[in-house]
Amino acid sequence: MNIMDAIVLLRNEALLTLLVLVLIVAEIASGDHKRHISYIALTGMLIISITSLFSTDEGILFGGMFLQSDMTQLMKGILNIGTFIVILQSVEWVSKDENIPRTSEYYALMISTLIGMSFLISSGDFIMFFIGLELATLPLAALASFEVSQARSAEAGIKMIMSAAFSSGISLMGISMLYGLGGSIYFSELSFNAIASPMTILAMVLFFTGLAFKISLVPFHFWTADVYEGAPINISSYFSVMSKGAALFILLIILMKVFSAAIEIWQPLIYIISVVTMTVGNLFALRQQNIKRFLAFSSIAQAGFIVLGLYSGDSAGLNASVYFMLVYVFSNLGAFGVATIISNKTGKENIEDYNGLYKTNPGLSLVMLVSLFSLAGIPPLAGFFGKFFLFASAASQGSYVLVLIATLNATLSLYYYLLVVKAMFINGSDNPIPTIGLELFSKLALIICIIGMVAIGFFGQIHDEIQEIADKFL
């Protein structure tokens, strides 16, 4: 293979790695002007995001360890855009006095996880899968405990890394069994002579937990809320979208492509997990006081919806999941963006503190409103379309009971989203959050999110395009 072609196929990973290196160098070069590092990170991510919009050739590199196609490129693109937004939202926080000395580390770590995700998505064998997963996880634990002055940040870090380590241990056990049963670490060479044998099922379940942990599917989700609460809020938002998204994408690829023959095993698995996840996530979310915990549980419930797309196991389901993820990036980052700004400016993170927010900060409240409604799946926001396609893909398998449970859960989720809306718009407060002047980047991030949420649904072409990619992919 031509080296240039290889680089083009690897462009995302290569550029990201380059960006990390530039950031580290910049750390040395910047001296006192640390804020410039933020601009570098921003520019870099913007460029990478734009490059990821272009379609790519199908390609297999490194003897099958790296697979690239339009689908993986699309997934990476979604993650890139999400990361770009997160970085936009982070600038303000990173520029705080206590964080600014570690600016480049912050971005370097974040982008290195993105590299991990990128390799994870493109992985063609279990080794790359494992290393990608770890690379996508481990630096995040450090980022979770980034606020070294905060005890709960450290606690978040330890919970994150311990859970992650445990889960990767369990998952590795499963992988080792799959290796034994399938005879290869390459996805393309795996072959099972008895798919429904107990060991295959056990191995699959064990393997599945590693990703379920990342996606925060019940009952592997418990770390989520604590870590989201303790971690710096930008990291929480990164967790809730990127980390989740990457794991979801690779799960989609593996289940639908690699284990497509084993659908009889994982279809019921997805059924159970999806129902349990959305129900438990919702039940927990409706009593949360802290906005980060609240969004954590909400994202767990959302994860329950997302895996509905897996259920059908066909390209429509893949499309639905990816499409929803795209929408979810904007919706969740919109909500987190508002929470970030408020937390950064006032340090307030409780839903109670949001009382009367609309009076003082109408703009922020509206963004929050739109984001929450999009998450809840209210038309004409993009979240509605996303959910609809997920439900439709599940219904295409005739599992209307599953869809019914999901739609009822969507109603339940509306309840707690409305609680926040109520706090902002209806409740009065003696001590409301003062009017906040928005910084350019934060504002920009919110605007991107709003545009995403409002516009995506109206353009059916996006969905159709993804469908074509998905058809080609499977």
Added chain:
Amino acid sequence: MIEGVGLNHFLILSGVVFFLGMYGFLSRRNMITLLMSLELMLNAVNINFVAFNAYLNNDFLQGHFFALFIIGVAAAEAALAIAIIVLLYRKFNSINIEKSNTMKH
């Protein structure tokens, strides 16, 4: 491949070690011992990979390399975990895992 020793013997060994490690991880209080339990689990997995490689897929060294990379990752993991444990120790003055439960419900 060892003469006279079946694949299942390896698997039983690794299984026992894995679940002992799991028990340790779930029941001990000191974070460092937790970490050690984790190493037990990873070690057990390594044994698995090696055994499968040797007994079933001896054409290539896939299991062998997998184990190698697991060791590498385990090292990184351990290093990071220890850094966080040290940080935590500074905050809580304890490395009892049960003490770090300020965030719940």
Added chain:
Amino acid sequence: MNWSMTILIPLLPLLSFVVVGLFGPRFGRKISGLIGTFSIVLSAFISLITAFKYFLSSGMDGHYSVIIPFNMEWLRFSDRLHIDMGILLDPISVMMLVVITLISSLVHIYSLGYMKGDVGYERYFSFLSLFTFSMLGLVIATNIFQMYMFWELVGVSSYLLIGHYYDKPSAVAASKKAFIVTRFADLGFLLGILMLSYFTGSFDFQTLTDPDQAAYTQNSGVAFLGLSVVSWALILVFIGGAGKSAMFPLHIWLPDAMEGPTPVSALIHAATMVVAGVYLVARLFPLYLHVAPDALQVVAFTGALTSLFAALIACTQEDIKRVLAYSTMSQLGYMMLALGVSSEINDNLGFTASMFHLFTHAMFKALLFLGAGAVIHAVHSNLMKDMGGLRKLLPLTSLTFLIACLAISGIPPFAGFFSKDEILSAAIASNKWYFAVELLVAGLTAYYMFRLYFRIFWNKQATFSTEIHEAPATMTIPLIVLAALSMIVGFIPFGQYVSWDMSAHHGHINWYLALSSTVVALLGILIAMKRFKGEVNPDATKTGLYRVIENKFYIDEVYVAITRNVIYKRISQPVAWFDRNIVDGAMNGVAWITNATSSRIKSWQSGQLQDYLLAFSAGVVVLFIVLMYLVR
């Protein structure tokens, strides 16, 4: 012949209603009153012309035909069922047109004086016009649904007029009661209509009253409780009529309705609206007669019972308008009875008699009410104990009142004599008991009317706070006109014009009956004169039975008990409670359970990392086991 003029008869009052209703306050009192009066007088004029034309020209050959000068589709239900709006002229409707417009004009004129100084003057006239319009629409209805519509409109205008003094709680309560009771009865009417139309596929009177059509012959078998479906339908329709015509036990609203202004009582609750029930039965009479004679039995029995019952109560009441109200009920009972006993045996004399009595009764009862109005206008009280010896102060009123009393008592040659005589002869031909009852009622009628008369105009002179003087001309002229009418209308050969088969019949007076009824009436008058001409102590004669009757047999109390205790306390309140606590409770319960579950499982998120991982491990095992179970 061109009958298109008739469309103006209902339209003029409608116009007056709209104009006065919308612009009344702008126009001022005087003009509003005049517009209302003028339009109805004009309408009366057209009605009279129509009547002359109809009876004199159309019925030359002794048979009257049905004329429909105007009919237009108003609402289509299905391909066969549709409501039309139209005008149907036949003897009874033309007769009714005359009665209504005539009485209404007189009442309008009377009201010009009576209501002078009232706050709601314009409102009053607009509603009066509305009522007249509705009543006219009712009688000229070409189909039963049109009749039902105007029936309802009549009910609502009655409601509005009874509640004219709306700041008086008793008036408000009375209007409400009137509406609801008649509404309840209308439910029967509506169901009856639906049943009839279901079988016949039409609302049209002409189709409906054709007893030979297949629908009736097919459904004449016993369906429910020994009666055929059509009988039931007709009984239901009759319930509607009974409600409007204040038949026992749906009569309770009528006495209370006297809370309205007296001219309203005269027009609506004596002369026109209350006879709508009778008119309804008369309208469907061929059907009753041929298809459901058993329903006709019900009509007769109800009529007889009501006439007796009301007459008894009328003897005990102290409020003059209430006496008149019960008297109206009693007379309506007469009419119903007459319809009920009408049969082939005596050439359906009952039908003619009923209509005749309706006609004469309208005259003298309106007169009575208007007279009573004049008295009340002078005395500012409704109660007999505040009156007495008024014959000198109100000579004209006294005289006209006397004429009316004589008319209603059936003393020849006043109008009531003739019609009542026909009813009695119809009754005796059918059932002796009915005759006996009616004879008794005739006596009672004479008794209570003269009790009224003597206590108002004779008796001892009461003391009055203000000066008593005769009413203004606008009020006395109608009195005089009506008195004159009460004297002469009896001589109209009614049978020639109005009969069940629309052909002319020659009635003749049964002199034995006439004699007996006159004697009974005179007897009643004598007793009344003896007891009430001089001073009376009203408390002296009250025995137990008297009290029961005075309290109207406690029917009102029974109703109150039913509505308050059963409908309100046993149905509505439990329903409301059920809704709040069970249905709503269930919905809130779902929310509560969700919340409770949420707080129950809150402890899962214990903050202990190892607990999380325990759940993690347990989850793996459980998932594996479940999958093993599901996959294999």
Added chain:
Amino acid sequence: MLNILIIIPLLTVLGILFTVKWEQVRWVALVGMSLQLLFSLFLLWQFLAMEGVSESGMRLEESHLWYKHLNITYSIGIDGISMALILLTSVVIFSGILASWNVETMTKEFFLLLILLSTGVFGFFISLDLFTMFLFYELAVIPMYLLIGIWGSGPKEYAAMKLTLMLMAGSALLLVGILGLYFHSSTDGQLSFHILDIARQNIDSGTQRWIFPMTFIGFGVLGALFPFHTWSPDGHASAPTAVSMLHAGVLMKLGGYGCFRVAMFLLPQAADELSWIFIILTTIGVIYGAFGAVVQKDLKYINAYSSVSHCGLVLFAILMMNKTAFNGAILQMLSHGLMCALFFGLIGMIYARTGTRDITKMGGLMKVMPFLSVSYVICGLASLGLPGLSGFVAEMTIFVGAFDHPDAFHRISTVIAISSIVVTAVYVLQAVAKMLLGPIGEEKFEKITDAKWHEKLSSMTLIIAILIMGIIPLWLSDMIYDSLDLMMNKFSTLSYLVE
């Protein structure tokens, strides 16, 4: 052309967004909605002028492919039924704007949400595609939460939440039903969300049997189907005037219309088999709502329960499954929409003056505010079915239609439903008597002034509509009646159904 129905409100929303002064906001809203009303009238004129019905039964059809893969289209079109409801909506929103002339807190947001809501309603009525229909349905429901929550009164948060959640739970069922329909819309070839496409397909009865309850209950929740009506009393009681008007007047019609267009039209066989369950429920609802209203003291509760009763009648009529009853159902929607809007509008105006909605605390208001009182009485009379007003036309059509079923079950339920009109009279007159008549309740009431111009205009618009419908119903009834052929054709395939 139908797009204009959506474009006008959206432009109005934009206009409001860029308006600065709150006094101007309401004018922008009023102008927008006046245009909408005029356009609806123009549309009506066009509609009536159009000769003959196209093959599909719809007119002014338009269709744009939206999501190719799922074959989701943006398809719009109207028949007589939607035309009637569009008229209703534009009348009600017009008078709703006028009725909320005095909203001073967050005026901009109020009108914005209100008009957004109406956009959803218009969109719903013209949609021929289940997906867009559902989209507009939710769009119409959600602004309700904020409208009640922010501008409401009493336990508004609770009421708003209950209302939203119950309606959304309904739409959860509905969504499943819609997906079920979609995946059975074709046995081979392209699946479709288009109503007319689905209607061409004979879905097997086993499938119909589970989709029918889903869609019927889903829409029925909004149509106040017993026992899922409990959002209605609290919701209406707490909502601000214009919202109550719009909600009771228009939004509840979405439920009835949906039941009609989706549940009955697309699933005739199941409708026939399962209608007995829902007939029982709706019959209970009709009589139950009426009795529930009798004991209420709060005006809004009275009308909320009365809505349960009247809307129950709509669903009841729909379930009777013959042309007359269908016609009656649509007429009842219109009638109830108009008078309920008027009721709530008047209640709002009265409440603004008296400061109470408890009828036992009022009295004699007829003296101090004759205009409002007379309007209230007219509305009450319309509600109890007085001829010449809209209620009569609708109710009678329903009763005549319902009576067309000869079997005892339908008969008995019809008789029970009919008897509700007596109870209606009771509570209407009771309220009128206690509130408007009698001596003046409190001294402070004597200083009350009568309606302002905007209130008068608001009420008069509705009263005139009620009168037009009550006095000359034939054109309306015929317009609806002729559009029912499409529906009846679908039913005629069921040989055992009576026409």
Added chain:
Amino acid sequence: MESIFFYLLALVILVFSFLTISSKNILRTAVYLLFVLCATAGIYFMMNYNFLAAVQLTVYAGGIVVLIIFSILLTHQINTRLELASLKKRLIAAVISFISAATFFWALSKTTWPDTNGGVADTSLNNIGLQLMNFGPNGYVLPFEVISILLLASMVAAIIIAKKFSHD
């Protein structure tokens, strides 16, 4: 002969594993873990995976365990006797671990492993080195590179966490 040696090592691994999770002295725990790791390396040697065994010894035994011991010192745990968790917790952990293990072994007992052995892979250092640098099939240059990023990131991460900042 080899099998006896294997069982011996296996016994060592099992015993010291058990001691690792049950010992109350943290330093001893670390030492027991070291034994386990070394014994595992012994097994690798026996299987002719010499490079892996060496890495096991250097990275695992030499690196990680030392790191752990350092951390014990850093957190002043050297003399503390480890307190046991509550009986309930240990019991639940034991039950769940036991059930997990039981399921695992049950599944294991039901399994026949597919034998795809063809030849014998070359485990010489030379070959391993070649494979590690190879980017064809069964070449591991990509994971090798990526793990370097991982290690770099971990290093950066560990530094920013553990480093004391001036204002801390």
